[in-house]
Amino acid sequence: MDSVGVAAAAPPDAGPGPAWQSKCPWGAPNTTSISCSLADVMSEQLAKELQLEEENAAFPEVVAVAEGPFITGENIDTSSDLMLAQMLQMEFDREYDAQLRREEKKINGDSKVSISFENYRKVHPYDSDSSEDEVDWQDTRHDPYRADKPTTTPRRGFIGKGKDITTKHDEVVCGRKNTARMENFAPEFQVGDGIGMDLKLSNQVFNALKQHAYSEERRSARLHEKKEHSTAEKAVDPKTRLLLYKMVNAGMLETITGCISTGKESVVFHAYGGKSATEDKVIPPECAIKVFKTTLNEFKNRDKYIKDDYRFKDRFSKLNPRKIIRMWAEKEMHNLTRMQNAGIPCPQVVILKKHVLVMSFIGKDQIPAPKLKDVTLSSEDMKKAYYQTLNMMQQLYKECNLVHADLSEYNMLWHDGTVWLIDVSQSVEPTHPHGLEFLFRDCRNVAQFFQKGGVAEALNERELFNAVSGLNITADNEVDFQAEIEALEKMNEDHVQNHGKKLSAFSSDGDPPIYDE
Ligand code: ADP
Ligand code: MN
Numbered sequence: 001m002d003s004v005g006v007a008a009a010a011p012p013d014a015g016p017g018p019a020w021q022s023k024c025p026w027g028a029p030n031t032t033s034i035s036c037s038l039a040d041v042m043s044e045q046l047a048k049e050l051q052l053e054e055e056n057a058a059f060p061e062v063v064a065v066a067e068g069p070f071i072t073g074e075n076i077d078t079s080s081d082l083m084l085a086q087m088l089q090m091e092f093d094r095e096y097d098a099q100l101r102r103e104e105k106k107i108n109g110d111s112k113v114s115i116s117f118e119n120y121r122k123v124h125p126y127d128s129d130s131s132e133d134e135v136d137w138q139d140t141r142h143d144p145y146r147a148d149k150p151t152t153t154p155r156r157g158f159i160g161k162g163k164d165i166t167t168k169h170d171e172v173v174c175g176r177k178n179t180a181r182m183e184n185f186a187p188e189f190q191v192g193d194g195i196g197m198d199l200k201l202s203n204q205v206f207n208a209l210k211q212h213a214y215s216e217e218r219r220s221a222r223l224h225e226k227k228e229h230s231t232a233e234k235a236v237d238p239k240t241r242l243l244l245y246k247m248v249n250a251g252m253l254e255t256i257t258g259c260i261s262t263g264k265e266s267v268v269f270h271a272y273g274g275k276s277a278t279e280d281k282v283i284p285p286e287c288a289i290k291v292f293k294t295t296l297n298e299f300k301n302r303d304k305y306i307k308d309d310y311r312f313k314d315r316f317s318k319l320n321p322r323k324i325i326r327m328w329a330e331k332e333m334h335n336l337t338r339m340q341n342a343g344i345p346c347p348q349v350v351i352l353k354k355h356v357l358v359m360s361f362i363g364k365d366q367i368p369a370p371k372l373k374d375v376t377l378s379s380e381d382m383k384k385a386y387y388q389t390l391n392m393m394q395q396l397y398k399e400c401n402l403v404h405a406d407l408s409e410y411n412m413l414w415h416d417g418t419v420w421l422i423d424v425s426q427s428v429e430p431t432h433p434h435g436l437e438f439l440f441r442d443c444r445n446v447a448q449f450f451q452k453g454g455v456a457e458a459l460n461e462r463e464l465f466n467a468v469s470g471l472n473i474t475a476d477n478e479v480d481f482q483a484e485i486e487a488l489e490k491m492n493e494d495h496v497q498n499h500g501k502k503l504s505a506f507s508s509d510g511d512p513p514i515y516d517e
Contacts, residue, residue: 093122236267240291243356244269251275252283252351253358260288260368265328267291270366271358273350283350286361288368292329292425294322294355329357332425335402342399344392345420362413362420369415372449377414379454386450386458388419393446393468402427403435407442409449430469433493436485440465 100117108114201209236244247253254272261268268290273283329352336359339346347359363369377385389412396402404411404427411423428435443464450458459467462481466472471488475481 373409405438408445
């Protein structure tokens with residue numbers, strides 16, 4: 001390391017700082033090399049294509065999205081000022097930093113000892129999005145997880161035979177583990193692709209990095225706190241807002257009208273659809289925008305769904321947490337697409353952009369369809385809803401090779417006399433190590449709801465489980481039934497461990513597993 005932290009040692013206001021700091025940075029127009037202009041920030045492929053059309057569009061329309069809680073009405077002007085101010089501020093911060101870097105370079109020249117203005121930078125390095133994170137407008141047709149086969153990982157604490165045995169205390173193994181553990185650092189902490197290059201970190205280096213990561217996390221949190229408190233809507237951070245703003249600016253969305261739901265893991269907005277950039281895609285007149293929250297904490301408890309999902313196994317271990325959050329959105333997109341293909345009533349995917357998923361809106365005139373839990377159905381409709389649900393669960397399992405894994409009256413909407421399934425980011429394939437347990441839980445929720453709702457024909461949870469899975473578990477009480485489910489899951493896992501693939505009965509791609517060997 002050849003940079004001496006001069007700036008780091010002095011508090012920002014203690015010394016005179018860089019010479020140009022006393023001047024007003026807006027003052028002297030410097031048109032030479034601005035590394036990143038507002039045009040760059042806003043130049044999105046789609047935006048470009050629709051640029052001409054957009055120029056004629058009324059400004060207040062674009063503005064509607066800028067307001068914190070996205071409510072159209074009064075205050076539109078102020079809110080657009082806020083948005084513009086934020087964008088200008090972001091741009092200003094970037095230019096300021098670019099200037100700072102130039103200054104730094106000039107002062108340091110070829111000198112062996114260099115100084116750093118790092119601490120004067122406006123954009124904290126962990127706030128700026130790295131380009132490798134950029135996932136652009138995604139194609140919804142291709143499901144990259146479908147073809148993958150599960151891989152084996154030894155469960156015992158060693159690998160190899162005889163004297164070639166390698167235990168978990170081996171230096172190399174330890175080093176790799178430490179590298180992998182860096183993924184647990186804060187999402188903003190750039191750890192690079194250590195795993196890709198087979199980096200091995202010693203415990204000492206790892207601990208030092210960990211310490212640094214924690215202090216950076218605290219520092220970044222302080223900065224974020226300031227930023228977030230200054231905005232009206234805490235649920236949506238400025239970056240997400242910019243993303244939404246771009247969608248409106250590109251004409252894909254007409255207006256974002258308001259927030260439908262704020263959950264622990266996501267916020268859902270209503271929007272009126274705009275015009276599509278391509279002819280073959282029609283944007284629904286009303287859309288739901290699901291924004292997956294980028295604060296990591298809420299997602300920690302969801303690890304179990306994705307970690308053991310072989311479709312995501314390889315990627316999971318290599319990704320940083322921010323990418324994992326995007327993976328939830330991606331997962332919801334692919335699961336919805338599978339359901340759509342099977343003809344299950346569910347939202348239709350419009351577009352995925354990073355952690356923001358746009359889909360068709362289930363409801364009308366900004367009013368979302370009620371959840372089954374909130375609607376009072378006639379006994380006839382209740383019965384109809386039950387048979388629909390049973391059918392959908394079977395289709396989901398047999399045709400989509402999926403288990404919802406959070407199915408209940410909270411995630412079923414009643415719209416146009418039909419039950420619609422939503423919220424499938426956590427759905428897994430039945431061969432997921434806990435897939436059958438998730439299915440059993442779904443069956444319990446569904447059976448209880450319809451039995452309480454007075455549907456005499458409703459199967460109990462065990463019958464429903466067998467009807468959906470095609471398995472024939474005969475246990476007549478819940479404890480034994482569950483034990484059998486777990487035994488089946490274990491059998492599958494052991495088979496995967498021993499043979500590196502699933503039981504032959506489940507291996508044909510896309511087909512549901514049949515456990516009755
Ligand atoms: P969460 O993980 O927060 O439960 P959901 O996908 O269930 O996320 O969405 C939360 C709520 O937002 C739902 O209960 C529903 O009321 C509403 N919602 C979500 N998607 C749609 C949609 N496509 N159309 C209408 N309402 C929706
Ligand atoms: Mn939900």
